[in-house]
Every structure is written in C-alpha cells, then in structure tokens.
Amino acid sequence: MSRPNAVPGAELARELAAVLRGEVRFGAAERAVYGHDASNYRHPPLGVVKPADLDDVRTAVALCRRYGVPVVLRGSGTSIGGQAIGPGAVVLDFRRHLGAVLAVDPDARTARVQPGTVLDDLQRAARPYGLRFGPDPSTHSRCTLGGMIGNDACGSRSLVWGRTSDNVERLELLLADGTELTVGGPLTAAERAALRELPGRVGQLHTRLQEFTEHNLATIRQGMPRLPRRTSGYPLDALLPERGHDLARALTGTEGTCAVLLGATVRLVEEPPARALVVAGYPDEGAAADAVPALLPHRPLTAEGLAADLIAALLAAGPRPRALDRLPAGACWLFLETAGDTPLAAYQAARALADAVRRERSATVALITDPEEQRQLWAVREAGAGIVTRLPGGGEAWPGWEDSAVPPERLGDYLRDLRGLLRRHSLRGVPYGHFGDGCVHLRIDFPLDRPTGVLVLRDFLEQAADLVASYGGSLSGEHGDGQARAELLPRMYGPEIIALFGEFKRIWDEGNLLNPGALVDPRPLDADLRFVTAPRRPLPLALPYERDGGSLARAVHRCVGVAKCVAPDSGVMCPSYLATGEERHSTRGRARLLAELLRGEVITDGWRSPEVREALDLCLSCKGCASDCPVHVDMATYKAEFLYQHHRRRPRPLAHYSMGWLPLWLRAVALAPGAANAVARSRAGALVKLLGGIDRRRVLPVFPAETFTRWYRRRRAAHPAPAGARPVLLWPDTFSDLLQPGVARSAVEVLEHLGFDVRLPAGPVCCGLTWYSTGQLGTARRVLRRSLAALAAAGLPADTPVVGLDPSCTATLREDLPRLLGADGRPLAERTRTFAEFLDEYAPDAPLPRVPLDAVTQTHCHQRAVLGSAADRRVEARLGLHNRVLPAGCCGLAGNFGFERGHFEVSRTIAERVLLPAVRAAEPGTVVLADGFSCRTQIAQLADGREALHLAELIARALRTT
Incomplete structure (x- = not known):
C-alpha cells in the first residue's frame, strides 16, 4: 500500500538505514551535492542511497515504492540534460559500491558488468585479451556503463564501433514494481512467442510490449528518423519485427525512466594494435563538414571536428599545449584516425586518407604517427566540454543545445544555418564534435544573468529544434534529452509518436516512479535553472575573484559537472576525494556545496555552515584543481575565503594558531634551538602536539643550530x-x-x-x-x-x-x-x-x-x-x-x-x-x-x-x- 508523497524524508531515511548494508544520506550536504549534474538544472533530492549490493537496490526501490517517492539512478553524474537529478527523489548512487567488472569472456567477446562500472575499468579488464568496449565518450575515465546505457552514449569512434545500443547483449533489470527479468535481442518469432507464455508479470509484460508493437507498426516505421546519431525520445523502432524486437536496444537510451539496471552483458571489439592520426585543416567548420562524406569511404575510426574558437578558448584558459604546433593551417580541423595491425599499416592507411584530403584545394593536412603527440591532441578534444564553458573573451557558455545531430551529408548546411540562428539572437558558441556522424556539440552564451535571459534561452531552443527537425535530424545525438530537450520532442516527432512514448513508459513503470519528468510529461526546459534562480545572497567577500567579475557565485559556477575531479587519473586533483571516495570531498562536490551556501536554501547557515566546513576540512589546498580542472575551479582560494569568513570574530582550531602562525613560532624557537629540540623529544613533546592540534603520530622537526x-x-x-x-x-x-x-x-x-x-x-x-591557507587573510x-x-x-x-x-x-x-x-x-x-x-x-x-x-x-x-x-x-x-x-x-x-x-x-x-x-x-x-x-x-x-x-x-x- 503506497503512502502519499508528502511523507517526510526522515521516516523513509530511518527505515532505509535500518535495513540497508550501504550508506543512507539524507543530510543537507548530500542533498546539496547530488542536486546537480552536468546540466543547467538543480533538483535537490530527498536523499541519497549508496547501495552496497543488489539486495540493497531491491530493498531501496521497494521502500521508495511503498512511500511513493521517485527514484533517480546515478552513475558519475555527468548527464548534460538533467537525467541524473530529480526533485524530491531518492538518488541511487551506483558508482560507489557497484562498479565491478564481473567477467570477461574473450572467446565470446563479451563482458558482464555492474551498473556502476567505470568505462576505463572495463577497458583495463579487456585489454589483456586485445579487446575493448567500442563506445568511448570523452568522460571515459569516470562515466559508468549504467549511465552509458541510460543515455546510449557514443564517443569519437562510433563510426566503426557504433553507439552503446549497438554493443549491448543483455540487460538485467529490476522494475519499479519489484519484477526482475533479463532482456536481450534480437529475437526470432518463436522466441517472442515463448516469452509471451512466461508466467506472471514477466509474461504479461512481454505480451503487452509485443501487442504494443503490432498495433503501431506503421506509425513506428514512419515516425522514427533514420540517423547514425538519434538519442532523442525512446528508440521504439528497435521493437520492429525486422529488427528482432530487440528489447535490450529498445531500453538503451531510456534515461532510467523504465527500469533499474542491475547488470549488463556487453559486446567487445578488437583493440587496433596501431593507430595514426590525420589532421585536416579547413577555412571554417562548414567546409570541414562538407568534406566529411568524401572521406568516410576510407573508413577512418574517427571524423572529429573542432574549430579555431575552441582552440582560442583553450589558450585563454591556460598555457598552450605543444601538440597544437602540429595543427595545419586552417580555422577548423578534422581529426581522422586510422588503424592497422602494424604501425606501417596504420601509416599507409593514414597516407591514403591524407591524399584524399589534399584533393580538396582549400584543405591542409598533417600526418601524426607519434603516440604521445596523438594523445595530446586527443586530450584537447576530450577536454572540449569543459573548455568551452568559458568563451575566449571570458564569457560563460551553457549547455542546452548540446549535441544536435543531422544526416552527415547535410551537416555543412546545418552548421551554416545554426551559425545564422546564433547571430540573429546575438549569441555565441563554440561548435565541435562528431562530424562523421553529423553530431555537433555546442555551448552557448545565453545571458542567464539578465532578467530576459530565460526568454532568450527558450526562444533560441525552440527555433533550433525547428531547424534541426527541418533537416531530418535529432535534438540529441549523444547525451539524451532530460529536462533540457524533452519538452521539445513534439517539434521532432508527430503527436502519435509522442503518445506512444507515454504508453511505452507506462508498460514498464505504471506508477511513474522512475525518473519522472525526464522524457514523458517533461518538466519545462526553462525551469529549475541552477544559476538563474539562485538568489544573490549579500555575503561579504575578502578576495577579489578577478577572473569572475568579483563574484564568488560565478566562480563556483565554473564547475559544470564534467567530473574530471572524480577520475583516478585526473592529475593532482582531487587527492582527498581519491582517499575517501566521498563526492562531497571532490572539487565538484565542494563547488556545489559553496553554491548552495550562497543560495541559502539547502545550506542555510551561510559562512557558519558545518557541512561546508567539513567538506573543506579535507581540502589540501593543493591547487591541483586550478590547473587540472578543465574550467579551472580554484578550490584553494575558495577555501581560504570560507575559512576567513567562517572563523571571523570566532575562536579558531588550535592548528590555526600553531601551524598557521608557524613562521612566528619558528623565529622564537631559533633563539634557543637546542632547548626546543630537547622539549620536542621529551614527554613534553606530546603536550606540544596536543596543544598545537598536531596528530600524535607525527614527528616534530629537528630545529637547526644555525x-x-x-x-x-x-x-x-x-x-x-x-x-x-x-x-x-x-x-x-x-x-x-x-x-x-x-x-x-x-x-x-x-x-x-x-x-x-x-x-x-x-x-x-x-x-x-600559512596564514593564507588557514583563512587568516588580514x-x-x-x-x-x-x-x-x-x-x-x-x-x-x-x-x-x-x-x-x-x-x-x-x-x-x-x-x-x-x-x-x-x-x-x-x-x-x-x-x-x-x-x-x-x-x-x-x-x-x-x-x-x-x-x-x-x-x-x-x-x-x-x-x-x-x-x-x-x-x-x-x-x-x-x-x-x-x-x-x-x-x-x-x-x-x-x-x-x-x-x-x-x-x-x-x-x-x-x-x-x-x-x-x-x-x-x-x-x-x-x-x-x-x-x-x-x-x-x-x-x-x-x-x-x-x-x-x-x-x-x-x-x-x-x-x-x-
């Protein structure tokens, strides 16, 4: 028997904590941190559950069903459309404890994974067999297989290895009503008939799905655009008989709205032994896109486009990578990767491709075989999502029209029209992306800090949706819809298809428990914007924030959630997160907490916040984020500001007086170093540590005689x-x-x-x-x-x-x-x-x-x-x-x-x-x-x-x- 949604979270939290082995977090810190993903939106959840095992998942879903509380599934929280957050929901964080690669079968070329398995971990497990998972989004170091299946992730090499939906063998599912089943495909007619005869809810489900397809064959066949990149809406055409009624494919890309993923079996492909890179330069991105169809017959692994304004944004943010010297002349470049069984074979394929590039008179070309130079150039491309959040002039750029896709042969014209639409709205953006698949990433400088900014956002997105639909394209070609684009789906699909989306969702999740509002009956695209609706709390500041117009709010909103800080190979950052695994100890988590502090709703104590103090207490002020973060979040500076304000006119921790004033104490010690050494090595040394807030296991230094x-x-x-x-x-x-x-x-x-x-x-x-790092700024x-x-x-x-x-x-x-x-x-x-x-x-x-x-x-x-x-x-x-x-x-x-x-x-x-x-x-x-x-x-x-x-x-x- 369900209970109304108004039931307080405390009761559900107590019941969850009593029965789960994993972590149950309903406090302000977790709600603040998990209220954001990589989108424009903010939805503080009711609470967060980090299940220890699949039994925890089953129990948590059952209790949420009983209380009528929505469930949102989360991997690394890098969703750009807002799919990994939900208002008043319980977020299930799979990445913390359910991230194992369960098995790799090199003969079958498959792997079985848990929903929280990070893609790079799967690649490491498959590498000894010469295999890999084909799709490779730029967030590969932290994105999870569950998230990739939820959004049908693609990556740069989908030209040859396809999307995630092309590489899924079986899905192990838990439905909102507690039913468990495994789906796969494609299926023969006899196999479909056998599924209808299964007892109970599973048989009923298969019967309803097959009847749903049979009754709507013509509508589905005619209403779903045929594109290499189409991740908008539900992939209902996977249910067609000619496609084998492939339920695994039909559920890939449903954004956690239909079922809870318990596990998956995915297909693997051979890892090319050698690669080479052809970089082709063109006068602009339209010319680069126009060149792509003639190059695709050479079967490059990639055909990635990036324009000069992305390079300018990169250079405005930091030092120039040496690899950029290898770019040939031009204002837009295609990265065309080739493969071979040997370096010579990869080089020969690249040379043939380079010859094809040279047939276009306006093109220039560079052929790069050095693996380190290739890696550095690909690193620029992978950092794009973070780099372009700040335009070359310093302005902020936002997602929203993030990854539209059109037929590749029409991409050049679409890009020219898209540039024209931007100009008509006096907007700027940096297009780049998967030109070989007709998919374009674009962040735009919507004036969201102005009263009319939301109107500009809506007006542009509606016209952009009409534009891409006129090209037979998709609102999303990689990241899915979420709140950012689901409202626009009727501009891409007819009313019959929109109605079928709703019916398909109800077949799986009749109670609308799973990620409600993400695709069916969507929330407005201009509601819940995380920065626009944030009240400007008049808190005093001690530091200038010169790169952010003097605003700490703008500074912390540099964090766009791409989550490089939670990847184990992210550079120096974020050492405390790598030690604790707690999201609130990541650079992203701390930025979210500070944003909520300034907002004053979830974090209500302002500079006195114990949640922010606890999260920043383990920040080492290493400055790693200032360089390693793609958008240069500077947590060491923000921590200094917080500590200054938090302890202003209040007693400080003992360590702030001992080690914060260390230069002064050491000058006093230098007057009698022998006596100081004697004290430090005696029993009194323990008292010194106690009074100084120093850990007893640390050894006090030996003071020099001179x-x-x-x-x-x-x-x-x-x-x-x-x-x-x-x-x-x-x-x-x-x-x-x-x-x-x-x-x-x-x-x-x-x-x-x-x-x-x-x-x-x-x-x-x-x-x-020592005074600066402890916030003693005066x-x-x-x-x-x-x-x-x-x-x-x-x-x-x-x-x-x-x-x-x-x-x-x-x-x-x-x-x-x-x-x-x-x-x-x-x-x-x-x-x-x-x-x-x-x-x-x-x-x-x-x-x-x-x-x-x-x-x-x-x-x-x-x-x-x-x-x-x-x-x-x-x-x-x-x-x-x-x-x-x-x-x-x-x-x-x-x-x-x-x-x-x-x-x-x-x-x-x-x-x-x-x-x-x-x-x-x-x-x-x-x-x-x-x-x-x-x-x-x-x-x-x-x-x-x-x-x-x-x-x-x-x-x-x-x-x-x-």
Whole structure:
C-alpha cells in the first residue's frame, strides 16, 4: 500500500538505514551535492542511497515504492540534460559500491558488468585479451556503463564501433514494481512467442510490449528518423519485427525512466594494435563538414571536428599545449584516425586518407604517427566540454543545445544555418564534435544573468529544434534529452509518436516512479535553472575573484559537472576525494556545496555552515584543481575565503594558531634551538602536539643550530661578493631559513659558483602562505606588506630576479600575492623564479656538473599547478641525470594539513597512492628529488628511511666532489 508523497524524508531515511548494508544520506550536504549534474538544472533530492549490493537496490526501490517517492539512478553524474537529478527523489548512487567488472569472456567477446562500472575499468579488464568496449565518450575515465546505457552514449569512434545500443547483449533489470527479468535481442518469432507464455508479470509484460508493437507498426516505421546519431525520445523502432524486437536496444537510451539496471552483458571489439592520426585543416567548420562524406569511404575510426574558437578558448584558459604546433593551417580541423595491425599499416592507411584530403584545394593536412603527440591532441578534444564553458573573451557558455545531430551529408548546411540562428539572437558558441556522424556539440552564451535571459534561452531552443527537425535530424545525438530537450520532442516527432512514448513508459513503470519528468510529461526546459534562480545572497567577500567579475557565485559556477575531479587519473586533483571516495570531498562536490551556501536554501547557515566546513576540512589546498580542472575551479582560494569568513570574530582550531602562525613560532624557537629540540623529544613533546592540534603520530622537526640567514651573514662578512657580479635576490622562506637551511646554503653555493652575487632582503620575509591557507587573510596581507618593505630596503635594482626555493612559497608569491595586494604585489610576482627557472633563464649556457645518476622526482602540487616544471627537465638534462618524474600525485602532507589532528590517515592514504610505493621501490643508489619541504618531510616520515634532496642540494653536492 503506497503512502502519499508528502511523507517526510526522515521516516523513509530511518527505515532505509535500518535495513540497508550501504550508506543512507539524507543530510543537507548530500542533498546539496547530488542536486546537480552536468546540466543547467538543480533538483535537490530527498536523499541519497549508496547501495552496497543488489539486495540493497531491491530493498531501496521497494521502500521508495511503498512511500511513493521517485527514484533517480546515478552513475558519475555527468548527464548534460538533467537525467541524473530529480526533485524530491531518492538518488541511487551506483558508482560507489557497484562498479565491478564481473567477467570477461574473450572467446565470446563479451563482458558482464555492474551498473556502476567505470568505462576505463572495463577497458583495463579487456585489454589483456586485445579487446575493448567500442563506445568511448570523452568522460571515459569516470562515466559508468549504467549511465552509458541510460543515455546510449557514443564517443569519437562510433563510426566503426557504433553507439552503446549497438554493443549491448543483455540487460538485467529490476522494475519499479519489484519484477526482475533479463532482456536481450534480437529475437526470432518463436522466441517472442515463448516469452509471451512466461508466467506472471514477466509474461504479461512481454505480451503487452509485443501487442504494443503490432498495433503501431506503421506509425513506428514512419515516425522514427533514420540517423547514425538519434538519442532523442525512446528508440521504439528497435521493437520492429525486422529488427528482432530487440528489447535490450529498445531500453538503451531510456534515461532510467523504465527500469533499474542491475547488470549488463556487453559486446567487445578488437583493440587496433596501431593507430595514426590525420589532421585536416579547413577555412571554417562548414567546409570541414562538407568534406566529411568524401572521406568516410576510407573508413577512418574517427571524423572529429573542432574549430579555431575552441582552440582560442583553450589558450585563454591556460598555457598552450605543444601538440597544437602540429595543427595545419586552417580555422577548423578534422581529426581522422586510422588503424592497422602494424604501425606501417596504420601509416599507409593514414597516407591514403591524407591524399584524399589534399584533393580538396582549400584543405591542409598533417600526418601524426607519434603516440604521445596523438594523445595530446586527443586530450584537447576530450577536454572540449569543459573548455568551452568559458568563451575566449571570458564569457560563460551553457549547455542546452548540446549535441544536435543531422544526416552527415547535410551537416555543412546545418552548421551554416545554426551559425545564422546564433547571430540573429546575438549569441555565441563554440561548435565541435562528431562530424562523421553529423553530431555537433555546442555551448552557448545565453545571458542567464539578465532578467530576459530565460526568454532568450527558450526562444533560441525552440527555433533550433525547428531547424534541426527541418533537416531530418535529432535534438540529441549523444547525451539524451532530460529536462533540457524533452519538452521539445513534439517539434521532432508527430503527436502519435509522442503518445506512444507515454504508453511505452507506462508498460514498464505504471506508477511513474522512475525518473519522472525526464522524457514523458517533461518538466519545462526553462525551469529549475541552477544559476538563474539562485538568489544573490549579500555575503561579504575578502578576495577579489578577478577572473569572475568579483563574484564568488560565478566562480563556483565554473564547475559544470564534467567530473574530471572524480577520475583516478585526473592529475593532482582531487587527492582527498581519491582517499575517501566521498563526492562531497571532490572539487565538484565542494563547488556545489559553496553554491548552495550562497543560495541559502539547502545550506542555510551561510559562512557558519558545518557541512561546508567539513567538506573543506579535507581540502589540501593543493591547487591541483586550478590547473587540472578543465574550467579551472580554484578550490584553494575558495577555501581560504570560507575559512576567513567562517572563523571571523570566532575562536579558531588550535592548528590555526600553531601551524598557521608557524613562521612566528619558528623565529622564537631559533633563539634557543637546542632547548626546543630537547622539549620536542621529551614527554613534553606530546603536550606540544596536543596543544598545537598536531596528530600524535607525527614527528616534530629537528630545529637547526644555525639558521640560514645567520649563516649567510657570517659567510658574507668573510667572503664579499666579487666586483661586477650580477645580483640575484634569494627569498629565504620560513622552511629554508628556519627548518632546513641546507637547501638555501646549497642554492647560494651553486649561484655563486655560476658568478652571481646572492643577496637577501633587508629583514625577515614571509610569503604568508600559512596564514593564507588557514583563512587568516588580514594577517597574510600585513605579513606580505612587511616583506615587500624588506625587499625594497635591500636597495637592489627593480629588475633584480628573485629566486624562490620552496614551490609552495614561490607559487604564493607568483599567484596569491597579487590577489591579496593587487597592483602592489605584481612587480614581485613577475620577477619571481624557481631555482630551476633561474638557472634555465639566466644561466642557460653556464657549465653545470655532470650527475649521471638515476633519480625519481616528486613534483610539488603547487609547482605542477602554478609554476610548471619544464625548466627542471631542461636543467636535469644539462646535469646528465637519468630522471623519472613520478605521475601526478599529491604527497598528502600539504603544509599543515598532514600534521593536523584528524588528517593523518587521509594524508598517509594519499601518499600511498603514488609517492611512497615509488620511493620504496627505487634502488638504494637512486636519488630522490623533491623541491617541496612538505614532500621531503612526508618522505622522511613515511618512506621507511628514505631521504629526499632539493635540486640545489644535488648540484651543490656534485660541485663539492669535482
């Protein structure tokens, strides 16, 4: 017996928690995080369930049915149409616990997967057999098979391997009423007859479906466009007798509105042993699209189009990838990939394809065989969904008309008309996508921050739907409809087909429990917009948000939900998510929480929010998201703002007073380092940790007998600089001055050996990072102003380069100093260099000692995100070092983070992902390089006795032995 929808969520939550083995989360944090996907929409759910197994799924659906609460199925939450969110629903998150590849059958070329299986995990499982799953959307590192089946995902190589619906063998289903069945196809007439004779609900279901098809054969045959890319509406033509009444195919692309997926058997294809890439350049995207039909007979794996404005958006967002130098002349490019059993065969196929390109006089061509260059160019294409959310001029671009599709032979004309429609509405967008399939991705700068913006959105989408229908096309060619396009389906299909969609949905889900409003009886396309309807909460801000017009709301809305931050190979970001697996600890999750804080509905406590504080507590401020996120969400900055506002005029955690004020305490300790070491190693050391908010398992540092600055003054008094030597100012950061002076002493030795006059500021300096990262922004500003005064008092020319030794301090001077002090901080930021950058730029031809050793390098997160390490690689080459740079991975210490009480386990887990296993596995004679004080400390404390060196220490040691 069902209960009304008005039943409070607390009762359902208690019952779910009592019977499920998995996690039941109905709190504000989870509702905020799961109220968004990658679409324009916002629908806070009633709660979230992360089922531990299939029995949990069955029980959760049964209880939701009893309470009359809708169910929304979610994989990685990257749906662009709004299919992974639902108002007042219970979201079932399959990715957390139901993501296994259950079996791979290389003989049958199939794999059995759970609904939360991530595509890349399936590819890894199939790779040893020379197999792969064909469809490969750009979100392959995090999208799930359940989501791909729900949206009939495609990818770049659907020209040869088809859509997900072309690669599904069987689906194991749970219906909203509790019925379970397995469907597949195609079926013979005898098999269909046998299904009608099955007992109970299953037999009745098959009977109704077959009668539904038989009664509507002509309508279905005539009303469904024939396109290589058609994912709008239900694929009713899969039910036709000539297509074998293929129920697996008919349910693929139904967006979780008909059944709950419990498991799937999918077909695999052979992985090409070798590939080559032809890049063809054209004057514009229309010309590129016009060229495609003549190239398809050569059977390329891909025919992907991307225009110059996508490249411009990429360059506006960050540094220029070197691979772009391989693009031939043009304003739009086709990526045409070929395959072969050998590199030679792939090259020969590419050469034939390149010859075909050259037959078009306006075309240019480049043939790329180097796998790394191919990978870099494909990375640009895969990042497109994130890149184009910001147009080259900085304006925001939104989904909505994300992936329309037309017959490929009509794509050029459609693109020209689409450009014209954009111009008539004074809108801009960056088209790119699967030109070989006639499918175009496009985000548009709808003026959603203006009162009339929603009207512009609706007017454009209605006219765009009419345009694509006039070409015999589909509103969606890959991502499905959801709330973004379902309302427009009558512009593509006749009323008879729309009525059949409703009947098909009711056959499967008579109670409308599963994802209601997504396809049948859809919600309006201009309702529930996540940014437009957000009230402008007048909360004070302390930081400028210069890239976002001074708005934190615009800054956090940079996150469009593409979810690169939840992929295990996403670079540095997001180390705490990779350790905990909790969505709220991802960059995306934290951005959603901050957006809800500013909105004030789900998160109601403003800057005092405990939900936001908890999520940000495990943010390491590593800055990885600022570089690795396609839209450059800068969570370290947002965290500093939150901590400043959260603790304003309130007591702070002990760690903020101990490690946040670390530079001050270390200067006091430097007055009596011996006594401080004695205390730290005695029983009193435990009390120091307790009072300082330091985890008891951490080892307090050993304080040096002499600071670097004292050593420098003593040495300079005995050894004045030679006349005429060029001055360079060395920044004596807190760590290099007061904790590990050997690094700074080594830097002086090397720089003086190269003929430079090493100078120091006239007094103590500090970058203010420990205050900045703990949100003590006022103190950070005062510290930086005093530091600038100490630099000015040194009396050096204004263009004197400044060398920073610790990457975190150097990155703070380069990026955060101007943010805190504005124009006053820019001169220092512009002349600050890392040690390797200085050697590379100011002493490019100076002889360095040969160091023909094996080495492994841990690159500091801030260096990777802000500074870059190309100069380090060039200096290492001059040294003759045989270096292996570890894959992107945070060390887990992150300044004060790893020392704070409550963070030790997460810190160690992060370090065990990449850093510690690699260091332990290194041969005894291998040098471990780590310029970051945090990285060296983490290695010293957790790597079983291994020690790491700064690059300056390595060079100085070599100089002493030559």
